[in-house]
Amino acid sequence: MSLHPSLQSYADAWTHSIEAISELVQPLVEGEWNRRTPCPAWSVRDVVSHVIGLDCEMLGDPRPIHTLPRDLYHVTTEHQRYMEMQVDVRRHHTAPEMTSELEYTIIRRNRQLRNESRQPDAKVRGPLGTEITLEQAMRNRAFDVWVHEQDLRWTLGRPGNLDSPGSVIVRDQLLAALPKVVAKDAGAPANSAVVFDVHGPVEFLRTVRVDADGRGTIDGAPSLGPAVSLGLDWETFVRLACGRVHPDAVSDRVKAEGDPELAAAILRRLAVTP
Template sequence: MSLHPSLQPYADAWTHAAEAISQLVTPLPDREWNRATPCRGWSVRDVVSHVIGMECEALGDPRPIHTLPRDLYHVKTEPQRYMEVQVDVRRHHTAPEMTAELEYTIIRRSRQLRNEYREPDTEIRGLLGRNQTLHDHLRSRVFDTWVHEQDLRAALATPGDLDSPGSAVVRDMILDELPKIVAKRAGAAPGSAVVFDVGGPVEFLRTVRVDANGRGTIDGSPSLGPALTLSLDWETFYRLACGRVTPESAAGEIKAEGDQELADAVLREIVITF
């Protein structure tokens, strides 16, 4: 038995991003591991620790028994505390220790994926103890790993892979959330439409339409007379959705035509992860 064909693209995208991370950090001297990343409160070492820790949990390894310090200003919620344990437990690891563990974890996880025989809709225990399908689990691991690859690239001034296989997964996961963001969180009026015109390495146009009952749907056709059109590049789009930039700091990269109050609400509510 081997990985279900519908899951293979996720395995390939995860492998690409994970190996890119390894290539980025393997040559780094110890001092470079302390560089800040766009992920709030996390250094290069912390981001790599998180990637290692999450994949170890996916492999079924027991979580570390570790008490977090009280002075971690960026840790405010229970999910953040959950994630921080795998990070803080590695904060004093050396560069060779980090790269060795990362390489070994990638080898183990790649072997697990090659030998995965379960169906995509199989329920498994995911992160935070929540059940999810194998499909959703692998999809979320691609999202997380690709975004953190970009965090490291930003910290190390080594741009790239904006159009790698993981980017398509990240795009689709953000797009899945847009109807709720526009219709519910931003409060777009029934009967209105919001167009997202995104250019750059990952290019697309999507329209979120709000029906008479206030429910949002999304499609790829243009809208005649939308309430709002947001035009921006792919890098700005994903960074906004992942909380890496604020609408204020990215204002020069965003063109909003139409209802400015709605534009402010959509850009404020577009964050789906941190």
């Protein structure tokens, strides 16, 4: 394979998750494609349409020429409009059409990955006409398909793969967002620390430290006397950080110690996916 070694983990994670998605949706009857998922406002069909659409963009396919209906009240930003286009254009596709296009897209993407010889810093098309590196694009796809695989698993009652290759990529991306969540979004005071103690299939203990200037950093060292300590399982952490559930709905699965107002503010602002 000619794929650059630093891209291999993203390719492996994408492959694992996309094949799991294919396996999950292959046996679904028509009505099950309309079931609502934890991904806000999207059905099973919508989630799979989104996955297909973004992988088609990785293949260089032109974006669909399509006008969104005016009654899509969950679409309020340009980023949402961009993402919704690939979804809405497939909203009337049948189950066989969906599974066929998914399988064909997987075949094409696997071929593309086998023949991929570009360097990780090569520029490729990103959302809204932006340019991003190939490494960032592949990392985004690995993140995206793992989270959407979990959306489908939660909806269909088929739990699993919480510790699959994509989970490590998702963990690292979510951890990188925590300093901003704690220091800026939740307004943790200067010279304070917040501990995240996550257990389950993916485990980690991380401390977000806010310096005298209000800037946040994250490390793996424990903190003595943190302002807040949050203990929760990996699945709940993912659902909160990806905006799949309101903190009140999982309060029994989160152990919060310390300043209750700051803890509540962090949990409210924990959703970091667009």
